[in-house]
Amino acid sequence: MGKATGFMEFTREKGKERSPLTRTNDWNEYSAPLADDALRRQGARCMDCGTPFCHMGMELQGTTTGCPIHNLIPEWNDLVYRGQWKEALERLLKTNNFPEFTGRVCPAPCEGSCTLAISDPAVSIKNIERTIIDKGFENGWIKPRIPAKRTGKKIAIIGSGPAGLASADQLNQAGHSVTVYERSDRPGGLLMYGIPNMKLGKDVVERRIKLLTQEGIDFVTNTDVGKDITADELKNKYDAVILCTGAQKQRDLAIEGREANGIHFAMDYLTISTKSFLDSNFQDGNYIDTKDKDVIVIGGGDTGADCVATALRQKCRSVVQFGKHPQLPAARTSDNMWPAYPNIFTLDYAYEEAQMQFGKDPRQYSIQTKKIVKDKSGNVKELHTIQMKKLKDGNGRYYFEEVPGTEKVWPAQYVFIAIGFEGTEQPLLKQFGVHSANNKVKAAYGKFTTNVDGVFAAGDARRGQSLIVWAINEGREVAREVDAFLMGSSVLPSSVHQ
Ligand SMILES: Cc1cc2nc3c(=O)[nH]c(=O)nc-3n(C[C@H](O)[C@H](O)[C@H](O)COP(=O)(O)OP(=O)(O)OC[C@H]3O[C@@H](n4cnc5c(N)ncnc54)[C@H](O)[C@@H]3O)c2cc1C
Ligand code: SF4
Known part of the structure; x- marks a missing residue:
């Protein structure tokens, strides 16, 4: 101590x-x-x-x-x-x-x-x-650790987010030859394209990728597995395959006016913004520019907050973020006691920035978008909303009810949809013949095996949209299971609760 x-x-x-x-x-x-x-x-x-x-x-x-x-x-x-x-x-x-x-x-x-x-x-x-x-x-304490011996076993990992990277790191250190396939032009998954540079500098991600490359991991980018290379080709070429494809299938908003110009998924907005920044410091103009525009972000979570921070840096005229839930309490409530994660009000970086710039927190709580109205050219013009009340039924289940008389109209030229993710994309799973449930790969935590021999799954693709730290956990754990599958036993560490 x-x-x-x-x-x-x-x-x-x-x-x-x-x-x-x-x-x-x-x-x-x-x-x-x-x-x-x-x-x-x-x-x-x-x-x-x-x-x-x-x-x-x-x-x-x-x-x-x-x-x-x-x-x-x-x-x-x-x-x-x-x-x-x-x-x-x-x-x-x-x-x-x-x-x-x-x-x-x-x-x-x-x-x-x-x-x-x-x-x-x-x-x-x-x-x-x-x-x-x-x-x-x-201080130069981190140096490439190049494995002294190779086992001759070959592993393909699909997806280079934190789950793919952690499993690649572990398996490479165990002496296997690891190839990571990535559809994007840069490896890193949501670490690269998703989480904006002001939260996680891309030089930090690139530094790690460089180190992993020096240690012997092969990164194959611009390769959409299922299209550019088939599941059968991978299964024939490698001794094991790990699906770390994330859960980036975005949830859409099914309301009147959704087709208007100027309405985008949050992830599209964030991804092309980072790509343009990295490619040309925005000189190529290949991004959605909200300068002098009124921006509305639909969805109260962290992805929405990253959109707010991005729009602020583009010098939008105004920015508002709609959330379905009421404002969180200032302190823990009796049903959220230590050691559970504290569900309390916080002022994250994006909100603090908006408050400084516009004098108010951009979050609107308990609000639902009823319809989107377009102008004559088909561009989004305004959003019509109503306030919602969160109630509990006789079985303790929450439901929402509209509050009459709280209708409001909001001007907007850009709207970003950040209402969550449905899960991982299905076509690739079908090609592999891998079973899924609720858009997540069916593979038990701790085992990570799918119904197809030699095909494993980890990270958001298996558990749904989550956290980097869980993706690292699953990447480490699946590596141990794959190592044991290939070698009969494994010396890689495990922290799974037995
Ligand atoms: C905007 C945003 C902000 C976030 N901020 C945070 C945060 O601050 N802190 C935190 O802990 N978590 C955050 N998260 C969540 C976190 O990023 C994810 O939980 C984590 O990245 C999941 O890791 P993963 O490796 O499973 O998948 P991902 O990071 O999603 O990576 C999957 C990769 O697979 C690739 N891929 C998919 N299909 C194919 C294919 N067929 N062929 C080749 N490649 C393919 C994708 O291109 C992608 O690069 C955030 C998420 C989002 C969307
Ligand atoms: S990785 Fe673990 S120790 Fe580090 S901030 Fe997250 S929960 Fe805390």
Whole structure:
């Protein structure tokens, strides 16, 4: 344990963030690490509790509680307090292949279940994680680890998101020859095209891909498996195949006027924006430009928030985000007690920026879009909405009811639909003959085998749209199962609850 009295002496220090007013003038990361001495104080606050809930990593009340990859948080907190950064890095890399991603954009369910958070603000775990890995790269401690021996086994991984990358990393280190197929022009999945640059710098993603390439992993981009190369070709060429295709099939809005010009899926907006930024710093003009426009984002989640932040950087005239649910409470309620993830009101980066720029939070709660109205040229002109009330029926199930007299009209020239994802795309699964249910690949957690021999599935494709940290967990776990399938047993680590 770091400092026995640390939790009484020091308060929580939040990671540094650039000013919300100025950071919307560029696309650089908005967050920055805490200084070393502040991080050491945070490490000192860790109580090294006998049962560290921070790394329990399970679903409680339908949300993730504790770290899903079971990071050895109290151990590296202690090492950071003592200034032993290299040792902290070694501990961190035992459980997390990519701390530079989670240390930046994980929602940190570990902090919600930190024991200190029962009475005080949690230890700044995520910030400590980020700095440990950043120091690893800065000091040259991270070097390519090229496997000494190859097994002669060949594995194809379809999809280069965090699940695909984590399984590739593990299997490559086990000596197998790994090829990752990716439909996009750049590897990384949603880390590259999805999460915007201001949240996760693409140089950080590219640095990791470069390292994995140096270690022997082969990335084949611009290749849509199922079209450019068939499932049968892959099955014949490789000893095992892992489907890490994500869950990017977008949910649509079936309302009057949906076909109007100017209405796009959030993911299309975010993807081409990042691509244009990376290709040409927006000089190619291949992006949706909301400059001087009124923007409405339909959908109250994180994808919608990323659209808000993107529109702000494009200098939109106004931006509003519609959410179906009521505003969250300021503090935990009796049905959301520690150690469950705290479902409380927060002001995320995009909302803080909008508040600074326009003087108000862009979120509208308990609102439903009834119809979209077009102008004579077929362009979106306005959205008609009504307020909704969230009620509970006799069986405790929630339902929504319109509130009469709350109709409203909102001007808009661009609308982005961010109401969630239906699951993974079906044509490829059909080609492989793999079964699915509710648009997710049927493969049990812990085994990851599909109904087709030698074909496995992991990440969002299997569990539905989730978190990077879960994708890393599944990538690690499926790697172990594939290794055992090929070799009879595996020495790769597993953290699956038995
Ligand atoms: C806008 C947005 C923001 C998010 N922000 C966060 C966040 O801040 N923190 C967080 O923890 N999580 C966040 N998430 C969720 C997180 O990104 C995902 O849970 C995670 O990326 C899933 O990883 P994955 O590897 O399973 O799939 P993905 O990252 O979706 O990658 C799947 C890859 O498979 C490729 N692919 C699919 N089909 C084929 C094919 N036939 N041939 C070749 N390639 C194929 C796709 O092109 C894609 O690159 C966000 C999600 C979105 C949409
Ligand atoms: S990966 Fe996420 S949950 Fe795990 S320690 Fe890091 S921030 Fe916390």
